Amino acid sequence: MAPRSCIKCQSSKAMxxxxxxxxxxxxxxxxxxxxxxVHETIVQTKLFKPGERVAIAASGGKxxxxxxxIMTTLNARYGYGLDLxxxxxxxxxxxxxxxxxxxxxxxxxxxxxxxxxxxxxxxYGWTMDEIVAQIGTKNNCTFCGVFRRQALDRGAVxxxxxxxxxxxxxxxxxxxxxxxxxxxxxxxxxxxxNIITGEDSSLPRVKPFKYAYEKEIVLYAYYxxxxxxxxxxxxxxxxxxxxxxxxxxxxxxxxxMAIIDVIRSAEDFTFTSASEDKxxxxxxxxxxxxxxxxxxxxxxxxxxxxxxxxPRLGVSRTRGRRGEKAGLHPDVERVxxxxxVSAVKWTASGAGGSKxxxxxxxxxxxxxxxxxxxxxxxxxxxxxxxxSTGQSEGDGVCASAGGASAAGLPEEARADLGPxxxxxxxxxxxxxDTVLG
Numbered sequence: 001m002a003p004r005s006c007i008k009c010q011s012s013k014a015m016x017x018x019x020x021x022x023x024x025x026x027x028x029x030x031x032x033x034x035x036x037x038v039h040e041t042i043v044q045t046k047l048f049k050p051g052e053r054v055a056i057a058a059s060g061g062k063x064x065x066x067x068x069x070i071m072t073t074l075n076a077r078y079g080y081g082l083d084l085x086x087x088x089x090x091x092x093x094x095x096x097x098x099x100x101x102x103x104x105x106x107x108x109x110x111x112x113x114x115x116x117x118x119x120x121x122x123x124y125g126w127t128m129d130e131i132v133a134q135i136g137t138k139n140n141c142t143f144c145g146v147f148r149r150q151a152l153d154r155g156a157v158x159x160x161x162x163x164x165x166x167x168x169x170x171x172x173x174x175x176x177x178x179x180x181x182x183x184x185x186x187x188x189x190x191x192x193x194n195i196i197t198g199e200d201s202s203l204p205r206v207k208p209f210k211y212a213y214e215k216e217i218v219l220y221a222y223y224x225x226x227x228x229x230x231x232x233x234x235x236x237x238x239x240x241x242x243x244x245x246x247x248x249x250x251x252x253x254x255x256x257m258a259i260i261d262v263i264r265s266a267e268d269f270t271f272t273s274a275s276e277d278k279x280x281x282x283x284x285x286x287x288x289x290x291x292x293x294x295x296x297x298x299x300x301x302x303x304x305x306x307x308x309x310x311p312r313l314g315v316s317r318t319r320g321r322r323g324e325k326a327g328l329h330p331d332v333e334r335v336x337x338x339x340x341v342s343a344v345k346w347t348a349s350g351a352g353g354s355k356x357x358x359x360x361x362x363x364x365x366x367x368x369x370x371x372x373x374x375x376x377x378x379x380x381x382x383x384x385x386x387x388s389t390g391q392s393e394g395d396g397v398c399a400s401a402g403g404a405s406a407a408g409l410p411e412e413a414r415a416d417l418g419p420x421x422x423x424x425x426x427x428x429x430x431x432x433d434t435v436l437g
Contacts (some may be wrong), residue, residue, distance in 0.1 A: 008033070016223075019215035022256060027223055034220050038208055039074050043197050047206045050081030055161040057084040057152055058107065058115070060100035061219045064166030065107060065228035067209060071165065072111045085159060086111075089151045090119035091125025091144060093234060100229040110227060118155035120147055124303055134311040140235050142315050146298045150290060156203055168207045171214040171252075174262040175244045180246075186271065187293075193266035201291075205274065213259065401418065 004014040012026035058064045069396045108115040180189040198204045251258035285297035305313025
């Protein structure tokens, strides 16, 4: 039987079948189709404006690496006029993030755009390895997702970005829709399929890969021979998102367009005015000034639990003394200044001592002095800048290259998908192991 010709150019041999459309195309046509579809998404949804400074959330994995490649390519080809740079978060996961950051540093040279790295240790005084040692592997993704999302915003603000572009793909969006349905999370369900979150704020997030299939991203990276990190996060197997991922993959196997159908359905969701009235309204955290749907943002709640030696304070449903809600310490004093948001001070009395801190958004760090009896210790934690995305946003995704089903991919590319379907994807979670705002 003679080899099939590419359905597009009719002149070259078909090298692959597109997972998204089942079209048999040659390698060159696949590259063109993939790039043009992303360009069409960017143009039709008006993701960017000329002159904007855009932070590309870079983990070193397949999604963010392909995103960096595509954005630099399209920016040059179509004259978007964007000032691009890579923004990476160092969560402090030995044997994983330190290695992936080396890939991002190579990407910086390969694509000719600058790199900014922000670490959990500098921002919060904790690494993920230290947090896991305290909390275990059951709720560690909750901490990582919350801290990562806020860290991306902080890094972007410090670097003067106008937008953050993340590598969330169609599979990620469909999985998040499913998770929010299962959780009955109406606020996030109403916005998780949006291609732009925080559109009216000073730092929106955009998803150029919203309609791009994960398998096609892997194929693009494989055939383009892009330099990316393919090792799964050591904590990813404990993430609940893996179950939703498996279900979405089963749907895709039965009908490839199922992923897009899930996204389109979420886009068409409508909510009654009564349900919208019950949605939490955006506000700023009373402690750090970061946007939140609660008086105290999730990051501050989690961080307080860690610093007080009660790591489950922000993730359990138990209540503390005096019956207050878990994580919301009763002795909180907020001193408002003329600059309100730019300076925040709080005093929280703990077991045997007190903690005092003051922040200013004009500086990178604030000092937190904890007095326990006659001793004291000082940690450096960056001041939080009021941002467009935050606790009111949806789940985040931890950075990983694993997760896609290997069905239909070249044998050599299958290893790049990780050992299973429980991996997370590229860029930033709420109570969670999960994704997207």
